[in-house]
Amino acid sequence: MAREKDNSIQLGAMKYTVPKPELVDCISKKKLHCSPLSSAFVSESRRKGILPTLLREVLGARIMVKASIKHARASKTDPGCAPVGPEIGGQRHIRLYQRKLQREDAMCRGELGDVADAILGKGRETLERAITLVNEGNYGGARVIYGDTDSMFVLVAGATKAEAFAIGRRIADDVTKDNPTPVVLKLEKVYMGCVLETKKRYAGWMYESEDDEEGVLDAKGIETIRRDTCPVVAKVLERSLRLIFTRNWRGLSVYLNTKLSRLRDLPYTDFVFSKEYRGEYAENAAVPQRKVAL
Template sequence: MSEAELRKYEAELRKCETQLLKEWAEFLQELDPDIITGYNIVNFDLPYLLNRAKALKVDLFPYLGRVRDSRTTMRDSTFDSRAYGKRVNKIISIEGRIQFDLFQILLRDTKLRSYTLNSVSYHFLGEQKEDVHHSIITDLQNGNEQTRRRLAVYCVKDAVLPIRLLDKLMCLINYMEMARVTGVPLAYVLSRGQQIKVVSQLLRKAREKDLLMPVHKSEAQEEYAGATVIEPSRGYYNIPIATLDFSSLYPSIMQAHNLCYTTLLFKSTDRERLTPDQYIRTPSGSHFVKSSVRKGLLPEILEDLLSARKKAKAELKEEKDSFRRKVLDGRQLALKLSANSVYGFTGANVGKLPCIEISQSVTSFGRQMIDQSKNLVERKYCVANGYPFDAKVIYGDTDSVMVRFGVGTVAESMELGREAAEMISATFPHPIKLEFEKVYFPYLLINKKRFDTPILPYF
């Protein structure tokens, strides 16, 4: 932070801590913010202020919210989520104001070596805090003008850096768009797991259809087979390797095969009332009615999410305003994450509405599609069909396959990759689509989920 930037800020002194706390609370009420942000404010700053106000008997301090006579309270809470793990946090109730703690957001959304404000600021902004250890703060305050100035700069940077990080990482925009897309309060997006977002969308869609959702008591479900991983042909490849990737694989499977709670056929008697062309049998042995009989809620939700994402991405390409671009990018990301979480919701081992038949069916279709893609590629692109080499799928994982076509140039591999993706896509029902993603050249395949290339891949 430059000297000119620092001069924008004023430091005001108060006679005592009691007066400081009282006037800070008054300032907050006068400013009346919707969102209070900072770095580790939930577990440190706000609890510290509340405890100091209590110790000094500043009785009017803990009324920081918008509701008159509603006291700001604090308690411990344990948050346990499959996606984010187990954490113990403070819960501070400030009625009408959202606490947007950037420290907790980064813990949840990023993988860094260190989460101190100093390390995070340097990683994302190339800036650092003022180097002041907490043990010398009192000495700086009781010193001279220069030591107090150093302390003031330390405080300014502690306040400004989180704001700059918010702007750089678009955290607030992304979370607000997630709340808007899923129909849950922003506080829920910050403090609760993934399942509440899917429940909210299900409730919204069920209401449109005049349907009721059951209250389900969570119980552990049986385990089911996961995605296919084609054993890697380990080694160093000094020829181009093409990667073909299924776009939104699990959401598109649920759409293509109409997999939903509302389309599942439990008993053979359910099928007796239908003709064989009105339902399907999934590779895992479950039965679902086709969309021509009844369209499921989950496929409709996914269709809405993915079409909205397509629209947001199209608008993003045309948009010139930088802030609007950030909003649209946040929206398309929220829509993508929401679509991907629907499958996980049905397969949660202990969830709000688990359905093993849906999750099993999705992964079984996925395994079948990966195997089918491998067979189609190797059957068509071979010497017997006039190609110079026999193509080989050297690795496949969940939603992608890596193909050695045997050609010597990146351009040839890209052309064959696009052709193969189009050919394979035509064998699957809409909206399942296999896309050419990139070419690696050269390519080092070490093990499952471990591969590398010394240069950037070709797109």
């Protein structure tokens, strides 16, 4: 928090002075916590914060919705039920609101820049500590191959599905114990086959429990789920990924040869895409909107 020459603190629209006796009392009773970027916060027992309260309620709602979706997927008693997707029941709106609270405060730098920096800094510190714990721990040779914000991907080479779940639960429990309440690391899923393209762009053959007999394709940020890509790319990529993750190499070869040989027979609407042209690209960048503009 920005400190003025008169020892007052500027936080957003507020400007106040912390009484020295209160500050000394917080330090002596270890009720003061400093973020990696030197912003200081009192403990919850001293004063409960507004943002943590909001986040607990929003996160609780999101967990409840995800649990309901998982239960609906598992219970196939009613054949007339519609398929349950990952973004129904308001989950997408809850997720976006949660991210707005916990991470994208950084966009409001003019008002609460110190709070935004503290959130991002603490999140990074927590993630790095978890990565170190896994890489230096005894988890059957497991190592972190990707980490971003509040999640990490752990490679357990050669493990079966059951072994991967067992190791994942151990890691989740140990990371949770290494952090203060209410920080919790949850094992969400196991990928038996995964493609990490770039940051926030990946796909995998997902199992949510050991009891899942058949995996499902799970994709984040790639063309199969993006609205700005052309339909033919989304369809071909999704079908190809399914064949790759199920190791149907012969089927993949036949499918691609057939699809590519019939591209000219497809309607032009299958080739329409919508992307922003930003004007500045590397000379060898393979960006569709750049090629069209040139």
